[in-house]
Amino acid sequence: ARFRNLEDKQPGFIRGYGFEGGSGFSIFPDSAWDTPGFGGQFKKSVREHAGAFISMGGFGEVLARYENHMDLDPEVKDSWGIPVLRFNYQFGDNEKKMCEDMANAGKEMFEAAGIEVVGVDKNILTEGWSIHELGTARMGTDPKTSVLNQFQQSHDVKNLFVVDGSSHVSASCQNPTWTIMALAWRSCEHLADEFKRGNL
Numbered sequence: 782a783r784f785r786n787l788e789d790k791q792p793g794f795i796r797g798y799g800f801e802g803g804s805g806f807s808i809f810p811d812s813a814w815d816t817p818g819f820g821g822q823f824k825k826s827v828r829e830h831a832g833a834f835i836s837m838g839g840f841g842e843v844l845a846r847y848e849n850h851m852d853l854d855p856e857v858k859d860s861w862g863i864p865v866l867r868f869n870y871q872f873g874d875n876e877k878k879m880c881e882d883m884a885n886a887g888k889e890m891f892e893a894a895g896i897e898v899v900g901v902d903k904n905i906l907t908e909g910w911s912i913h914e915l916g917t918a919r920m921g922t923d924p925k926t927s928v929l930n931q932f933q934q935s936h937d938v939k940n941l942f943v944v945d946g947s948s949h950v951s952a953s954c955q956n957p958t959w960t961i962m963a964l965a966w967r968s969c970e971h972l973a974d975e976f977k978r979g980n981l
Contacts, residue, residue, distance in 0.1 A: 795844075796951075800840075804833075812834040815901075839883030845951055846871075870909075880905040915951075918943050918947035919948065924937070932971040933965075933968045934968070
């Protein structure tokens with residue numbers, strides 16, 4: 782569920798984020814990365830926390846930014862001599878402020894629950910880390926401001942359907958897989974109907 786969706790609770794950013802957590806024992810505990818110390822005391826501390834370690838990470842909405850785009854790389858070519866895609870992508874101030882709030886809110890929740898906080902990572906992760914990349918082929922009704930129509934069909938190339946996350950205009954904090962599947966289903970039904978009518 783979305784966190785920080787009340788207007789009076791928004792500390793300097795718009796939209797919101799959600800949390801996901803995990804726990805469990807591992808022979809190579811991730812908690813060791815965040816455990817302070819060195820030597821024997823460090824090893825002892827890692828062992829003590831290994832079976833009771835829990836973690837929580839935030840996933841925030843990423844806003845569309847004009848500066849973020851893809852183009853053809855003028856230097857790099859694939860094995861057939863065709864230029865490869867180049868991704869030009871950076872997080873904006875909104876995402877950075879949201880990340881800071883995620884770290885502070887997560888720490889606050891853990892401390893309120895009586896959990897010993899071993900470490901807090903306030904760094905925003907690398908673009909592409911969460912694997913659900915969305916955008917670049919906006920869905921809309923106006924060909925001047927969008928690439929695809931409501932069936933994810935290209936405005937310019939009528940037999941081209943883009944049935945993935947490209948049609949999303951924003952990357953929400955919720956997992957987009959079900960939405961991608963639902964839109965793909967709708968696109969396929971429309972494509973089949975249009976094919977039967979001889980329009981494609």
